[in-house]
Amino acid sequence: MTQFQNGSRARAVHRLIYASRQRFAANEPAAQALEAIAASAARHNAAAGVTGLLLAHGGWLLQVLEGPANAVMTTYRRILDDPRHDEPRVIISGPVREREFEEAGMDARRMNPAGDCILGALDQRTAFTPRELSDVSALALLKAVRGCDAPALVALAG
Numbered sequence: 777m778t779q780f781q782n783g784s785r786a787r788a789v790h791r792l793i794y795a796s797r798q799r800f801a802a803n804e805p806a807a808q809a810l811e812a813i814a815a816s817a818a819r820h821n822a823a824a825g826v827t828g829l830l831l832a833h834g835g836w837l838l839q840v841l842e843g844p845a846n847a848v849m850t851t852y853r854r855i856l857d858d859p860r861h862d863e864p865r866v867i868i869s870g871p872v873r874e875r876e877f878e879e880a881g882m883d884a885r886r887m888n889p890a891g892d893c894i895l896g897a898l899d900q901r902t903a904f905t906p907r908e909l910s911d912v913s914a915l916a917l918l919k920a921v922r923g924c925d926a927p928a929l930v931a932l933a934g
């Protein structure tokens with residue numbers, strides 16, 4: 777598994793977190809749409825040095841992208857053009873000291889009902905509205921998801 781933390785790969789890291797509304801085709805199960813996205817991300821992100829995590833829940837998406845600033849912004853612009861989501865809102869975009877999400881590609885996850893315990897901690901249990909999360913809460917949620925194994929979460933693809 778490739779990592780970008782150490783050695784010659786170490787450089788300034790840009791982190792962008794955004795939330796958007798899921799617009800998957802009506803006849804396509806969410807898991808299948810997410811698998812397709814993760815496959816695209818696997819093709820592009822490793823080469824660009826971009827890492828992150830994509831969380832889908834309650835019709836919303838929350839994604840963190842980390843890597844060199846140019847690569848993150850290029851990736852985000854491509855994602856913005858994608859009709860599989862809309863109403864994007866950037867929660868935070870700026871330089872950080874180090875990566876929190878180090879695995880190459882893009883982890884794509886869905887939360888099952890057991891994951892509500894995580895949302896409860898952020899007051900998001902009854903209505904998951906990631907657009908309204910602060911930068912601190914959005915990062916906390918994504919880190920909790922990253923660190924959480926089944927059964928709370930369904931991991932799709934790396």
Ligand SMILES: Cc1cc2nc3c(=O)[nH]c(=O)nc-3n(C[C@H](O)[C@H](O)[C@H](O)COP(=O)(O)O)c2cc1C
Binds near residue numbers: 817837839851858861
């Ligand atoms: C919510 C969402 C997240 C995405 N995340 C990524 C990503 O991290 N990296 C990436 O290359 N493409 C991502 N995509 C897919 C791109 O929008 C685009 O479809 C893809 O990069 C096109 O490349 P391809 O033709 O090789 O599949 C995402 C799409 C959506 C809807």
